[in-house]
Amino acid sequence: MVLGNRNENLSEFKKGKLRSFILSLISPITNSFKRIYEICITEILEVRNKILKIEKGTISEEAKKNIEKDISELYLKHELYNIRKESYLTYHEQKDLIDICAKCLTACSSFKNRSKLFDEPSNDFVNKSIIELSYLSSELKRYDNEEFIQQRIQKYDYLFQKSSFPLDNSQKRAIVTDDTHNLVVAGAGSGKTEVLITRTAYLTERAPDKVDAKKILILAYQNKAAEEVKNRLKDRFSIEEAEVRTFHSLGKKILEEGSKISGKETPKLKFSGSNFNKEFSNYIDHLFNLRKTNGDFQKKIVDYMRLYHDNEVIKSQEDFQKKEEFYKYMANLTYTALDGTEVKSEAERAILNFFISHNLNGERVKIRYEDPARWMMYTDSNGNKKSPKPDFFFPDYDIYLEHWAIDKNGGVPDWFEGKNASEEYKLGMKRKKEKFAQQDKYSLVEIASYEFKGEKFEEILIERMTKALKIKYPNKDFKFTPIPYDQLISRVNYGCKESVRGLSFNISRFITIAKTYNLPPESVKQRLRSERWSAKQEAFAGIALDIYELYENELRAENKIDFADMINLAVKELKENQELYRNSFAQILIDEYQDISAQRYELIHELMKKNGGCKLFCVGDDWQSIMGFSGSDLDFFVNFPEYFDHPARTDLSVNYRSCKSIVDTGAEVIKHNRGSHIEKNTFARNTTENPIKIYVSKYNRRSTNLYYSQIASHCVYSIKHYLDDGYEPKDILLLSRIGKNLKMKNMLMEYAKTQAVPISFDGSKNPNKIPFMTVHKSKGLQAKAVFLLDVVEDLYGFPCEIENPDIFEPAILSRKRDRYEEERRLFYVAVTRAMNDLIIYTRKDSVSKFIHEIENKVTFYELNN
Structure with missing residues (x-):
């Protein structure tokens, strides 16, 4: 550029005019700064040498040319x-341009700071x-792109009109926003896939920066979703x-193309059917049943059962600031x-578990925990009559x-709170022993906590119980x-049995x-x-790793991989083969990104590295992230900027599916997930506020059949x-x-048949039948009326107690999940x-915590018949 009269140039520029020859120079900005600095340093040294001759230096034409360029x-x-x-x-190009200005200014300033060394034309330049x-x-x-966005929205309105429903301004903004990294934070029913x-x-139509459709990669999670797109x-x-591909399909293609380049054979899949998850699950079940005949493996399962209820990691004194807090924790x-049966110590549990898991002379041992011994009744210092409760009674x-x-x-544990508690415990021991000594009917077997910590605890327990039995019944043998x-x-309780x-x-x-x-098995170990x-986590991991190692050994022996391997190996292939998929994509679009x-x-990440200038567009709803069981990690969505820096975020806030009362209730549900979601507003286009109905059964946990009968009858009648x-x-x-939950399902089937209500219970999609399905399978679906059954605190309730995610934590490399x-x-x-x-159904004595959390948004009705 010929600089000439700069003020005139600026004036012309502000009017939006540039000399025609400038337009012919459009090209990527080159990095000429290194050369500028070299020239500056050389010229400054030359000028210094000329100072002795009292001569003024000039800036060389090469330096001027680079700055002008x-x-x-x-x-x-x-x-x-x-x-x-x-x-x-984009943020990144804006930053690069600003950096170029800054570096060029630095070069010019280095001349300006030595203006006395240069002649007038050079200083003027x-x-x-x-x-x-x-x-x-x-x-x-x-600059902030706002005017550009509005112009594009108007220019390409004809594309937006082709949507199956009118697109709102947020949806249009999301479509034309085109930063390097783009995150669309959607709500339920907000049309995210449509966007x-x-x-x-839009990418294939826009001008002058249209994108070749072949350079666009769209990733979905399920084959069905990919086909729909x-x-x-x-x-x-x-x-x-x-x-348009699923992640697994893309992984497979990468491996195939990598094999062509390297000449290696493409790994074969262990499961090649359309339903990998089911095939894989069935095969693991097959391996599990084979291993279950092994005595050592059975012992691992028994150990897991014994620790089934130990969900917490037992804390140590180091976890507390004050020892009194630790003592209180231990006592509780x-x-x-x-x-x-809930007991007060680990030793008591071990004792009770021993008698549950052993027969005495071939018969189950009847045992009661803390059964009041009325024959030992005494009057305490306050004049109250009390019956002691010895630990176990046979x-x-x-x-x-x-x-x-x-x-x-003979000392009591430190965690007994204070001297009084310690003395009271010792007094109770003394009183019980005296009562036993004063009668002949009942015998007492004693065992101390220090003996529990030894390796021969069961031997001690057997020896003392057998001795007591022989004394009472000298003519019998006991084993x-x-x-x-x-x-x-x-013999185990229902929850453990189902687990x-x-x-x-x-x-x-x-x-x-x-x-x-x-994480291969050794990494988990x-x-x-x-x-x-927790003890339960370690016990389950021990079982899972046994099968995991067996499964991996079989894959290696057969020289095969599974779907999870396919993606891991595809990543490895991209890293090792520098040319594979280089400059293949200009845009990568990902649906349901919350399940990443x-x-x-x-x-x-590897594809973005391989494709310089590629744009990433991710759309999802973190409030609907429900695929943790398959390895999804919400952190990638909630903390998106940590993985893809400086993204442009657009929110889709309008719900086009549900009426206002349902949208507001959904927001109320998520409000209780503190810190694990992105804050956003949701609005219903339909402002109707239909009441959300909670029907409460009067039958309690002990009347399960009556409860299921009642809610099934009412539900089917309401559907009719x-x-x-x-x-x-x-x-x-x-x-x-x-x-x-077969009890509930059978009741529904029975009443549906009686009332001639067409309900499908096999999971198939039949437009002439009402589908009965799990909530997981309903994602992406909608209906005018939804009936939600069994929202109670129970094993198969909502939240579901039978599916405890804690046991998966050793296989997860991220924050611990609530x-x-x-x-x-x-x-x-x-x-x-x-x-x-x-319409939601629950039970009076076990209403789900989730219902309590939305009770100000719903209307309760009692089921009386």
């Missing part, structure tokens, strides 16, 4: 963005260059060349035995067993024997999650050794009422947190499937 190209970029509005100025660079820097810093599809069309792009916009700890033999919390010297594995399963039944399924989840974090875990996992993130009022089966959804956060998001999904009416 950068200023010219900065002007052209500024015109491109600020005047012609031909492209979106420097001063005018600084004016122009300062102006450009200021203009670039204040992704329309953006694809393909069909909508083709039918609505005639776009067929965009690459409880432990649960195999049959569900009614068939009139034997009591006391576990004394004492050490070898304790471990009961068979299957018999033990029948054991679901072990193989949970093992398959554990393996899937470990693989999404690229290392985590177990180096970090603190560690391995999928790594795949995207909707059908009679003109609703079609497709207008109704029938949901449950868990689909395998066990109720994902359950609450799942409840949010259930609530927001409803368009007009939401």
Whole structure:
């Protein structure tokens, strides 16, 4: 650029005019600063040498040319963005341009600071260059793309009109916003997939920066979702060349293309069917059943059952600031035995579990915990009559067993709160022993806590019980024997029993999650050794790792991989093969980004590195992140800027599906997930406020059959009422947190048959039948009326107690998760499937905490018949 009269140039520039020859110079800004600095240093040294001759130096033509070139190209970029509005100025390019201004200004300032060494024309050049660079820097810093966005929205309105519904301003903004990294934070029913599809069309239509459809990669999570995107792009916009894939499909293609380049054979898949998850789960179940015949493996399961209720990591004194706090914590700890009995110490649990898991002379031992011994009644210092409760009573033999919390010297544990408590405990021991000494009917077996810590605790217990039995019954022999594995399963409480039944399924989840974090069995073992875990977590991990290692050995022996391996190996292939997929994509669009996992993130990250200038567009709803069981990690969404820096965020806040009362209730649900979601506003386009109905059964936990009968009857009758009022089966959804609750399912089937209400219980999509399905399967669906069953505090309730995510933590490389956060998001999904009416069923004595959290948004009704 010929600088000439700078003031005139600036004036012409501000009018939006540039000399025609400048437009012909449009090219990427080159990095000429190193050369400028070299020239500056050389010239300054030369000038210094000439000082002795009292001569004024000049800035060389080469230095002027480099400075002029950068200023010219900065002007052209500024015109491109600020005047012609031909492209979106990304954060990264804006920063680069501002940095160029700053570096060029630094070069000019180095001349200005030595102005006395240069002649007048040189100083004039420097001063005018600084004016122009300062102006450009200021203009670039204040530029914000808003005018560009509005112009594009107007220009491409014809594309937005092709949507199946009118797009709102937020949706249009999301479509045209085109930073390097883009995050669209959506709400339920806000049309996020529609935005992704329309953006694809916009990218291929826009000018002058249109994108070749072949350079667009769209990633979905399920085959069904990918097919839907393909069909909508083709039918609505005639776009067929965009690459639409699932992550697994892309991983497979990367491996195939990598094999062609390297000449290696493409790894074969262990499971090649359309439903990998089911095939994989069934195969793990097969391996589990084979291993279950092994005695050592059975012992691992029994150990897990014994620790089934130990959900917490037991704290040590170092975890507390004051020892009194630790003592209080220890005194309040409880432990649960195999049959569900809650006891006060680990030793008491071990004692009770021993008698549950052993027969005496081939028969089950009857045992009662803390049964009041009225024959030992006494009057305390306040004149109140009290009956002591010895730890264990064996009614068939009139034997009591006391576990004394004492050490070898007769002292009580430190965590007994204060001297008074200690003395009171010792007084109680003394009083009980005296009562036993004063009668002949009942015998007392004693065992102390210090003996529990030894390796021969069971031997001591057997020896003392057998001795007491022989004294009472000298003519009989007594022998304790471990009961068979299957018999033990029948004796444990319902929750533990169901957990054991679901072990193989949970093992398959554990393996899937470990693989999404690229954790082989040895890495998981290392985590177990180096970090603190609950006893239950360690016990489950021991079982899961046994199967995980067996499964991995089989894969290696067969030279095969599974779907999780496919993505991990694709990432490895991209890292090792420098040319693979280089410059293949200009835009990567991802649907349902809230379900991203560690391995999928790594795949995207590598593709972005391979494709310089590629833009990333991610759309999702963190409030609907419910795929933790398959390895998804919400942190990648909630903390998006930590993984893809300085993203442009657009919110889709309007819910086009549900009425206001349902949208507001959904927001109320998520409000209780503190810190694990993105704050956002949600608004209902439909301002109707239909009451959300909660029907409460009067039957309690002990009347399970009556409860299921009552809610099934009322639900089916209500559905019939909707059908009679003109609703079609497709207008109704029938949901449950868990689909395998057979009692409830059978009741529904029975009443549906009696009332001739068409309900489908096999999961198939039949437009002439009302689908009964789990909440997980309902994601993405909607209905005018939604019935949500069994929202109670129970094993198969909502939140579901049978599916405890804590056991998967050793396979997860991220923050520890609140066990109720994902359950609450799942409840949010259930609530927001409803368009007009939401009907929820619960039970009076076990109303779910989730219902309590929204009680100000709902109307309660009591079921009386």
